Amino acid sequence: MVAGKVALVTGARRGIGLATARLLAAAGARVVLLNRAGDGDGSSLDELAGDLAASHATECLAVTADVADPSQLSDGYRAILKRFGRLDILVNNAGILGDARLGMIPDAMIRQVIDTNLIAVIANIQAASRLMRRSGGGAIVSVTSIVGLRGNPGQVVYAASKAGIVGATLSAAKELAADGIRVNAVAPGFIETDMIGHLGPEVTAERLDGIPLGRAGSAEEVAEAIVFLASERARYITGQVLGVDGGMVL
Numbered sequence: 374m375v376a377g378k379v380a381l382v383t384g385a386r387r388g389i390g391l392a393t394a395r396l397l398a399a400a401g402a403r404v405v406l407l408n409r410a411g412d413g414d415g416s417s418l419d420e421l422a423g424d425l426a427a428s429h430a431t432e433c434l435a436v437t438a439d440v441a442d443p444s445q446l447s448d449g450y451r452a453i454l455k456r457f458g459r460l461d462i463l464v465n466n467a468g469i470l471g472d473a474r475l476g477m478i479p480d481a482m483i484r485q486v487i488d489t490n491l492i493a494v495i496a497n498i499q500a501a502s503r504l505m506r507r508s509g510g511g512a513i514v515s516v517t518s519i520v521g522l523r524g525n526p527g528q529v530v531y532a533a534s535k536a537g538i539v540g541a542t543l544s545a546a547k548e549l550a551a552d553g554i555r556v557n558a559v560a561p562g563f564i565e566t567d568m569i570g571h572l573g574p575e576v577t578a579e580r581l582d583g584i585p586l587g588r589a590g591s592a593e594e595v596a597e598a599i600v601f602l603a604s605e606r607a608r609y610i611t612g613q614v615l616g617v618d619g620g621m622v623l
């Protein structure tokens with residue numbers, strides 16, 4: 374129930390963003406893959422978009438931009454308008470970690486994490502909702518984290534940025550409902566992607582211990598929840614934060 378829709382996925386180069394872009398394309402959406410330069414497996418974002426479009430007989434557009442850079446982001450929206458003339462779905466997925474204990478957190482890290490994980494999400498919600506209003510509605514799904522709801526030692530900045538997404542989601546849902554725009558979030562728990570690749574075996578075992586379903590989640594499992602919330606099947610759902618965490622939050 375997203376066929377023909379134009380969907381923007383930030384951080385679409387790998388992990389949860391790539392899985393979401395793939396699922397949307399497979400369901401017939403026209404997908405804009407936005408990512409900063411780098412972080413790939415060697416192939417370019419253009420090649421990735423081309424392959425995705427070809428394998429699902431749809432249209433895809435690659436936009437290389439840093440979400441935390443306002444001018445790059447506006448250039449990205451200009452490119453979307455030029456190519457598709459509309460936007461129906463926004464998936465705010467791009468995000469970075471910034472792990473450090475209190476007292477040791479560099480100012481630059483605080484700014485970079487908040488700029489990327491929170492300010493860029495608000496900027497995207499603003500830019501996307503302007504376009505969605507023009508075409509009579511849309512759906513926004515942002516990726517927060519269990520850490521934004523529960524906290525985690527060593528992740529004060531990351532947790533603050535992700536908790537901020539929850540507040541932004543609830544407020545935007547109230548504000549944009551009258552325009553036919555639904556705003557929701559997913560809160561993944563422990564998902565096997567490059568983002569958690571740096572964790573040692575001890576921390577990994579400890580995290581797995583706290584998951585009632587007994588295993589880490591996959592990027593595809595998070596993507597399923599994102600695409601559901603973005604689709605017409607969730608047409609009466611707004612202002613929700615859906616945990617995708619194997620029960621970790623319990």
Ligand code: NAI
Nearest residue numbers: 384386387388389409412439440467468518561564566568
């Ligand atoms: P990942 O590190 O594998 O992928 C993130 C993607 O975002 C990369 O392609 C990266 O290049 C892109 N990106 C990062 N900063 C960017 C920027 N400034 N501008 C444009 N693109 C940028 O991470 P993963 O695991 O796929 O995470 C996706 C989202 O899910 C993030 O928001 C993360 O915080 C969240 N999340 C992940 C969890 C996990 O266990 N992996 C758990 C909870 C939340």
